[in-house]
Amino acid sequence: MAAGPDGVSLGRPMSPIDTDALAGDLLEYIDASPTPYHAVRESARRLTQAGYRQLDEREPWAPEPGARVFITRGDTSIAAFHLGTQPVDRAGFRLVGSHTDSPNLRVKPNAAVTKNGYQQLGVEIYGGVLLHTWTDRDLSLAGRVMVMVEGRPQRHLVDFRRPLLRVPNLAIHLNRGVNSDGLKLNAQEHMVPVLGLERAGVAELHGLLLEELAKGGVKAQAGDILGYDLCLYDLQPSIRSGAHGEFLHAPRLDNLASCHASLSALLSSSEPREATSGVILFDHEEVGSRSAQGAASPFLRTLLERLTLAHSDGKPDAFHRAIAHSFLVSADMAHAIHPNYPSLHEPKHQPHMGAGPVIKSNVNQSYATDGESWAFFTALCREAGVTPQHFVTRTDLGCGSTIGPISAGQLGIRTVDVGNPMLSMHSIREMACATDVAQMVAVLSRLFAS
Structure with a gap:
């Protein structure tokens, strides 16, 4: 031994x-x-x-x-x-x-971005993210929300578990050299995920969070949300793969x-x-x-x-x-x-x-x-x-x-x-x-x- x-x-x-x-x-x-x-x-x-x-x-x-x-x-x-x-x-x-x-994308405090007819969320890059892998993915939101309930701040975990966001790639017709020169992404300009269309009247982030909190039995108003720590994540479930199931993709x-x-x-x-x-x-x-x-x-x-x-x-x-x-x-x-x-x-x-x-x-x-x-x-x-x-x-x-x-x-x-x-x-x-x-x-x- x-x-x-x-x-x-x-x-x-x-x-x-x-x-x-x-x-x-x-x-x-x-x-x-x-x-x-x-x-x-x-x-x-x-x-x-x-x-x-x-x-x-x-x-x-x-x-x-x-x-x-x-x-x-x-x-x-x-x-x-x-x-x-x-x-x-x-x-x-x-x-x-x-x-x-x-490493992931995390929502900024003043996250609402309205640009060219789209509603988007401002995000920060957390850690050493391979940015290109976050494009063209079905993304959701999860994390912690601080809420004032009956005069006291309380923390609650949320997980939307549904497609909410996407960082759309640029078509090759507008970036002809992408396959030979590589995809070059600016974290501030190119990694802003799309939440919806401006004209569709999509609820802003606080409204979405209130809906999610309500599902967990938390009754609150928009002004009751004191802060949040929210992460984007890929909705595709973890799987086994390979000719004999030898690999894990997650x-x-x-x-x-x-x-x-x-x-x-x-x-x-x-x-x-x-x-x-x-x-x-x-x-x-x-x-x-x-x-x-x-x-x-x-x-x-x-x-x-x-x-x-x-x-x-x-x-x-x-x-x-x-x-x-x-x-x-x-x-x-x-x-x-x-x-x-x-x-x-x-x-x-x-x-x-x-x-x-x-x-x-x-x-x-x-x-x-x-x-x-x-x-x-x-x-x-x-x-x-x-x-x-x-x-x-x-x-x-x-x-x-x-x-x-x-x-x-x-x-x-x-x-x-x-x-x-x-x-x-x-x-x-x-x-x-x-x-x-x-x-x-x-x-x-x-x-x-x-």
């Missing part, structure tokens, strides 16, 4: 995992989560169904050993913990970190696929282990994590400190000893080698879909992996019967980053960056492999069993 962070056995082999069931469950999770708000709600629903109870950051905590709890912040980040049988200053934490957000695979794997692994066992297991799903990774609930915030550190106080010997250095015993897997999707652009991949590090989880390395610390954390994750893979792959970006190309280096820098915790291989990253619809879902869940389950 492989050894854990402190040389202990990683435990007994896990029971077999149903590959097809997990792949289907991932697609259901994604379709239930058109925004980070909905991803947190769906995650909380699954945790509650499995016996986890929600803690309030404003209240004192006194969870018992073996307790299963979760905490949300800002409606878009969530953390869940299964407390171990041993105090955390002795056994530490086994953590997986992912993120709930994905929006937001980066990074809801990792959120799903984290939760699935945590919920795979109801029995407590010696170490405390935890999953942290942050918002705002795609824009730098600088927010009250992002990885650069004190959110995770605060949670771990509070759990240490409640579940340790109470000595002043208990938290620091707990961190020294701990390990974090930063789970974020990875680049599979592209069959049409192989020259853009580092020749000796070309992950393939369906061939297992990818360990991501970067000596400039865009990823937190080092030799020790690489070795530990490889040991977990061996216990799970999985062979890991490796990704290093080409030396002459820039490298993306994750919550891994941020969390490692915040906590001083040993960290590895990993992810399942995929194509079309940051497209409105992305592509991954069905069998990789179960492989990642199996390895993360080994982490929690260590």
Whole structure:
């Protein structure tokens, strides 16, 4: 058996995992989560169904050993913990970190645009969007609305779930060089979605939101809407594809696929282990994590400190000893080698879909992996019967980053960056492999069993 962070056995082999069931469950999770708000709600629903109870950051905590709890912040980040049988200053934490957000289009505060006979909505670009993939799509709206109800502001989630918007492409007759010169889009001028015809008297945004809120039993007037956080999303459902159903085509695979794997692994066992297991799903990774609930915030550190106080010997250095015993897997999707652009991949590090989880390395610390954390994750893979792959970006190309280096820098915790291989990253619809879902869940389950 492989050894854990402190040389202990990683435990007994896990029971077999149903590959097809997990792949289907991932697609259901994604379709239930058109925004980070909905991803947190769906995650909380699954945790509650499995016996986890929600803690309030404003209240004192006194969870018992073996307790299963979760905490949300800002409606878009969530953390869940299964407390171990041993105090955390002795056994530490086994953590997986992912993120709930994905690149998309988001509605501006003063969104109404009337131009050339059309009603449109002004949008901002959130994260590194592949803009051209958002054209000629059936788009809807979802997110959070703040409403004044009986003199008090309340938040409500909305999801129109019907075609509302479209960013129409320009006909080739008016852009003859598009296929040879490429499509060039100006985010301010060319990405304004059409809502309706001006002469048709289409209801403005507040009116549409009031109608949607009414469906949920919220009675409000236009002046009662205090604010909103609204995202556009593609209505096409997630599917399996390929000659043998080997592929997954879905929006937001980066990074809801990792959120799903984290939760699935945590919920795979109801029995407590010696170490405390935890999953942290942050918002705002795609824009730098600088927010009250992002990885650069004190959110995770605060949670771990509070759990240490409640579940340790109470000595002043208990938290620091707990961190020294701990390990974090930063789970974020990875680049599979592209069959049409192989020259853009580092020749000796070309992950393939369906061939297992990818360990991501970067000596400039865009990823937190080092030799020790690489070795530990490889040991977990061996216990799970999985062979890991490796990704290093080409030396002459820039490298993306994750919550891994941020969390490692915040906590001083040993960290590895990993992810399942995929194509079309940051497209409105992305592509991954069905069998990789179960492989990642199996390895993360080994982490929690260590």
